[in-house]
Amino acid sequence: MSGRERILGRVRRALADVPPDDTPYEQVVRRDYLREHGDRTVGQTVELLAENLADYRAVVHRCTEGELPSLIARLLTEREAGSVLVPPGLETGWLAGTRVTRVADRAESTPDDLDRVDSVVTACAVAIAETGTLVLDGGPDQGRRRISLVPDHHICVVRVPEQVVSSVPQALERLDPGRPLTWISGPSATSDIELDRVEGVHGPRTLEVVLVG
C-alpha cells in the first residue's frame, strides 16, 4: 500500500466517531473578528503605516511624485552605492536622477552576481498599516523574490494612499495567491541571542521606504 492510501485510510478510521456534517465552510467559521482595528481617516492610516514601519527600524521618507527621482538619487549617494538592481517594469523616471550603475534583474544572474550589487529599488503590491508590512508580489516593478533579498540595501516605494490598507484581512483580499508573495516588516532581524533584537542577518540590513503621494 502506498503512503498515500495508508495515511488517508488512517485519517478515515481515526474520524469514525465524527458524525457526517455538510454545513458549508463559510457557515462553520464565525468571522466576527474585525476587518480593521480602530477608526481612522485615510491620512491617519498612512501615518500609522509610517509609524509602524519606523518602529521596526525601517527608515521612512515621504515625498511627492515630482521629488521622487531626486530623493532616490540622494539615498543611493548617501549609501555610496556603486550599483543598483532594477526590476524590468520599474517606472523609468524613478532612477532618472542618479547615475549609479544599473543592473538588470535577469533570470541568468547567479546569486554571486546579485551579492555584488549594493542596492535595489522596487515598488510594492500592498502595504499594511496596522502591522507595518510591505507586500511584494513579483510584479514587473518588483522583480524576482531574490533581488529584494541578497543586496544589503533595499529602497521600496509605496504609493500612498492607493497601495495602503489598514489590516491583514484587507491585504489578503487584494493579493493573488498564485503569485509568489514576500511580506516584509522591517529589515531582517534576529532575537536568537538572549532575545536582544539585532537588525540584519541575511536579508537587507537597511530598509528604506519611500511613501509617495
Next chain:
Amino acid sequence: MSGTFIGMPVFPPPTHPAFPKAAREAVRNPTLRGNLRHATHTIRAKRAKAVAELSDWDRLREAGRLIKDHTLRHLERHLLRLEESVTAAGGTVHWAADADEANRIVAGLVKATGESEVVKVKSMATQEIGLNEALEAEGIRAYETDLAELIVQLGKDRPSHILVPAIHRNRGEIRDIFREEMGRWGRPAPEGLTDTPAELAEAARLHLREKFLRAKVGISGANFMVAETGTLVVVESEGNGRMCLTLPETLISVVGIEKVVPTWRDLEVFLQTLPRSSTAERMNPYTSMWTGTTDEDGPSAFHLVLLDNGRTDTLADQVGRQALRCIRCSACLNVCPVYERAGGHAYGSVYPGPIGAILSPQLRGTESEIDASLPYASSLCGACYEVCPVAIDIPEVLVHLRERVVEGGVTVRQGNKVVLKPAKGHAAERAAMRAARWTFSHPGALRTGQRLASRTRRLQPRTLPGPGKAWSGTRDLPAVPAEPFRDWWQRTHGGKDGAE
C-alpha cells in the same frame, strides 16, 4: 522506546531519562535557569502588550479554533484538495506515513539532483523525523541556517525551545561555540570575535552566506498550507528562510498533515495571531508564500512531503486530537512555570513545554519511560490554555493522558488499535508526587494553581482523575475553597482586618 512502535527516529535517544529525573538535573543548573528566566519573562511581557493591541483577540482565537477543528474533522477532503492544487501549480506531492518513509523520500529526492549538500530552514517536522541524521547516513550534509539552529548544530546540542532553540545559551557560550566550531563547517569565526549580539549575528551572516550562494537544494517545513490554492507559508525573521526558499533550484518541504487550512482567507486569522503569540511582534520581519513553482522566479522544482508520523494516531483520540490545532507559536512554553525551571531538554523531544507534554506522548505513544512521564510535567496551573491562540485545553489533555498511562486502555498506534497495559510499578504516581513536592516548594506556581482551582471549583470532579482515582473512589474530595488561603491572608492581613 519499547517494543511495539517502530518507525520513529533515534531522536530522542531511547534511553532519555524520564521527565522528573531530567528536570531535577536541569533545575540544578544555575546558568540554564538564569538564561531561561530572562528569556521567558522578557517575551511574556512583550506578548501581552502585542495581544492587547487587538481588541478582537478572543474572536480571532475562537475563529482559529474553529478553522482548525473543521480542518481536522474533514482532513481527508482538505488533503486531497491540497494535493490537487499543489500539483496543478507545478509541484509534486509525496506522502510519508512515518519518519523512515519521509527520510527515504527526501534522501532520494536530494540524490536525484546529484547534490551532497542542502541548506535548511528551521523546521520542527524535520527535527521530529531526525532528517539531518538520516541524510548524513546517506552522505548528504544538511546545514541549519536559522541562527539559533546554527548555534545548536555547531554546539552538537539539541534545541530547547520551539521558537528560540538556543534559548538555553547565553552570549558568552555562543561566542565560544562559534570560535571553536565554525571553522570545521566552513568559514571560521572572525578573529577577535566578541560576545555582543551584533558581532555574533555578523559572524553567522558571513559563515552562512557562502552556503546560501552555492546551495542547489533547500529543505523547509511550512507554517500553513492552503488547500484551496496550494499555497505554502513560512514565517521567519532573519531572511535565511527566504534564502533557502528562493535561491536553490530544488525545494523540498516536509510538512505535517495537520498544517493544512481550507481557504486563502483563513490566513487572515493566523497571520494576526501567530506573530503576536510567538515573537510578540505585530508581524514577523519576513513571510514567504509560494504556490507550486513560478517561471524564472525561485526553484524550478518543488516537492511537498506530507508527513503523518503519529498524527493520525493523535487524531483518533477524541480528547487528545485538539493538540493537532497547534500552530507552534510557543506562547505556552513562555508562561509555563515548569518549563521555565526545567528547560526544554528535560522533555526529551523536539516539542518541549506544555504542548510537548501532550504532543510527544501522542505522536510516539506512552510506552517509553520519558513519554509516560511527560503528562506529569505540569502543575496544571492553566496558564498554557489561557495564552494558546487556538485554545487548546492542555490541562484537559494532560489529565486524560495521565489516566491512559496509569490505567492503560485502547489507543491507536500506527493506524492500529492496541490495548495498553497500566504503567508498571506506578512510576507515574511517583512522578506525580515529585511534581507535587516541586509545586509546594515553589510558592508562585502553587499560588497560580490555587487561584485557578478556586475559579473553577464548581467544575471540580468528585473523584480524582488518573492515579488518584482509586484513592478518591472511597473518599470524598475536600471542597476547594472560594479563595486560596494565602490570598485571604494577604487581603485581610491574616484576619486582622476582620473581613470574613
